[in-house]
Amino acid sequence: MEIIKESNSWKDQNNHYIMALKDEWYRQLIKLENLVTEETVKFYSMKGIITMHLPVTTGSISSPMGRGSDSLPVKVELCGVETYLADSMQFLLEYGCRLSKNGCYYIMPCFRGEEADERHLCQFYHSEVEIPGTLDTIMDLADEYIKYLANRIICRMGEQLRKTVGDISHIEKIANHKGNFRKITFDKAEEILKKRYGKDINKYIEYYDGWRNITKRAEKALIEIFDGIVWITNYDELATPFYQKKDQKIKGTTKNADLLMGIGETIGCGERHQRYEQLLDALNKHEVLPNEYNWYIEMKKQFPMQTSGFGMGVERFLMWVLKGKDIRSMQICLRFNGDDIVV
Numbered sequence: 001m002e003i004i005k006e007s008n009s010w011k012d013q014n015n016h017y018i019m020a021l022k023d024e025w026y027r028q029l030i031k032l033e034n035l036v037t038e039e040t041v042k043f044y045s046m047k048g049i050i051t052m053h054l055p056v057t058t059g060s061i062s063s064p065m066g067r068g069s070d071s072l073p074v075k076v077e078l079c080g081v082e083t084y085l086a087d088s089m090q091f092l093l094e095y096g097c098r099l100s101k102n103g104c105y106y107i108m109p110c111f112r113g114e115e116a117d118e119r120h121l122c123q124f125y126h127s128e129v130e131i132p133g134t135l136d137t138i139m140d141l142a143d144e145y146i147k148y149l150a151n152r153i154i155c156r157m158g159e160q161l162r163k164t165v166g167d168i169s170h171i172e173k174i175a176n177h178k179g180n181f182r183k184i185t186f187d188k189a190e191e192i193l194k195k196r197y198g199k200d201i202n203k204y205i206e207y208y209d210g211w212r213n214i215t216k217r218a219e220k221a222l223i224e225i226f227d228g229i230v231w232i233t234n235y236d237e238l239a240t241p242f243y244q245k246k247d248q249k250i251k252g253t254t255k256n257a258d259l260l261m262g263i264g265e266t267i268g269c270g271e272r273h274q275r276y277e278q279l280l281d282a283l284n285k286h287e288v289l290p291n292e293y294n295w296y297i298e299m300k301k302q303f304p305m306q307t308s309g310f311g312m313g314v315e316r317f318l319m320w321v322l323k324g325k326d327i328r329s330m331q332i333c334l335r336f337n338g339d340d341i342v343v
Contacts, residue, residue, distance in 0.1 A: 072113025262320030
């Protein structure tokens with residue numbers, strides 16, 4: 001069997017659905033999608049973490065375009081009522097944690113308002129989980145989850161992938177990794193990048209009024225420096241959404257982390273506010289009106305609880321598995337904002 005090439009049939013939206021049926025790329029992809037779903041259920045079942053059936057509409061978006069938001073919400077009208085399509089159901093998973101002592105998870109479609117590009121889809125599958133505990137708790141779970149999936153891919157599809165994709169040492173390396181993945185703070189990442197790139201640092205770190213962010217070029221560089229995978233923790237407070245808890249030990253940062261692998265951020269996680277007073281302060285600081293979050297505030301007020309969670313973009317993870325270069329090739333059924341749906 002020949003090594004398969006990444007498909008570009010998505011460029012021809014009218015004929016993609018026929019072209020995909022002739023393309024080995026998509027035969028591999030549909031098997032991997034099924035594997036991730038099956039093994040995610042098994043993984044969380046072993047942990048006593050239960051799935052939560054959730055709607056795809058929400059009145060409380062997690063990217064409300066205040067400071068720290070990284071995507072545009074998708075507003076729709078349903079039976080005369082304005083609402084949003086979910087970009088994340090983190091808030092409802094936090095709600096679920098108050099019903100299930102070990103936490104809740106789901107895998108479901110999520111929506112972004114931006115145009116698709118090589119790193120972003122308009123609609124993608126989100127594997128999200130929320131559990132009682134701190135940032136360290138959820139990072140440990142994420143490490144275990146990624147290694148578990150890598151192991152199951154090797155066991156179930158390793159030989160097939162060697163024949164069709166070629167070298168799969170990147171999967172084997174993660175599957176056999178001992179202990180936790182390396183983690184560094186944002187400050188340390190900036191220090192490393194400044195030392196390596198000097199006067200070109202602005203290509204790697206974006207500087208705004210009171211906060212910083214890393215570029216996709218920086219993500220790629222850090223992945224190479226740390227041999228394929230690394231956690232970046234403690235982003236600036238205004239670079240992260242309002243729901244991430246402040247870190248009292250590292251001033252001006254939050255208890256959040258991004259796992260960089262493949263094309264860049266593949267998992268994002270964070271520790272949430274335990275008390276409603278912390279949440280109100282964060283909403284104000286991020287210039288987000290609290291009226292759409294009244295229920296969320298009231299939940300924190302009446303049922304304070306320390307939780308943390310992460311979200312993994314399934315297509316980004318599978319893109320890493322298949323060594324893809326463009327995430328638009330990771331859709332079997334195409335969905336592009338503003339374009340007619342063919343299938």
